[in-house]
Amino acid sequence: MNQPLAYVHPQAKIARNVVIEPFTTIHANVQIGSGTWIGSNVTIMEGARIGKNCRIFPGAVISAIPQDLKFEGEDSLTVIGDNTTVRECVTINRGTNASGKTKIGKNCLIMATAHIAHDCLIGDNAIVVNGVALAGHVTIGDYAIIGGLAAVHQFIHIGDHAMVSGGSLVRKDVPPFTKAAKEPLSYVGINSIGLRRRGFSTEKIREIQNIYRILYQRNYNNSQAVEKIEAEMEATPERDEIILFIRNSQRGIMKGYSGG
Numbered sequence: 001m002n003q004p005l006a007y008v009h010p011q012a013k014i015a016r017n018v019v020i021e022p023f024t025t026i027h028a029n030v031q032i033g034s035g036t037w038i039g040s041n042v043t044i045m046e047g048a049r050i051g052k053n054c055r056i057f058p059g060a061v062i063s064a065i066p067q068d069l070k071f072e073g074e075d076s077l078t079v080i081g082d083n084t085t086v087r088e089c090v091t092i093n094r095g096t097n098a099s100g101k102t103k104i105g106k107n108c109l110i111m112a113t114a115h116i117a118h119d120c121l122i123g124d125n126a127i128v129v130n131g132v133a134l135a136g137h138v139t140i141g142d143y144a145i146i147g148g149l150a151a152v153h154q155f156i157h158i159g160d161h162a163m164v165s166g167g168s169l170v171r172k173d174v175p176p177f178t179k180a181a182k183e184p185l186s187y188v189g190i191n192s193i194g195l196r197r198r199g200f201s202t203e204k205i206r207e208i209q210n211i212y213r214i215l216y217q218r219n220y221n222n223s224q225a226v227e228k229i230e231a232e233m234e235a236t237p238e239r240d241e242i243i244l245f246i247r248n249s250q251r252g253i254m255k256g257y258s259g260g
Helices: 192-197 202-218 222-232 235-250
Strands: 048-050 061-064 077-080 091-093 100-102 178-181 186-190
Touching: 048 061, 077 091, 091 100, 091 192, 178 222, 186 192, 186 202, 202 222, 202 235, 222 235
Parallel strands: 048 077, 061 091, 077 100
Antiparallel strands: 178 186
């Protein structure tokens, strides 16, 4: 903490073993947990709550005010969970009155130059790849992967274990366990490799595939598909998660890929 070439506001609450490299600025009303490393030329502004054993790489700007014309200076937070890595030149804006915070979960990797806007909620173990732009109020589930340079519309919801291909324009919600690609963004299968890596059994993966066959390959509308899924598929946590996601979607879910 005795780094003469860094500026730490006296009201910031920094654990004793945090490492702060030269030319970094830490404002008031900031909390940083033990074991965290803050690289050089990082700016951490008011409202940041950074967990334990995080790594913040050079050029990152954490908890700047929202790029939202409705923002009126209200108190709000940026919360970053334990063991999360934020790479070079990432920008993470704090929340607005809508939710009061922008939140990134534990064990996440936010790669270089990504932007996470106000009121975004990112689950645990998620990966946001280089150059991704998340608009305000985006929700990303646990273990989701957002490919490089993807642009995600405001209020989008991307489910647990979903994978979005690089360069995508995400205008509709992406249900859990799926892969999303093509233009316009479409269902191209389930994230079977990711699910195997997470310990899902072959039987469970087959169950998820069968649910999405009903949704995307039988020419039902979403309401009809949900009824069929409930009637034909045994109740399991994964089935119920998919059904709840579809029913709660505000922007509508992505379509199936029709070829061409």
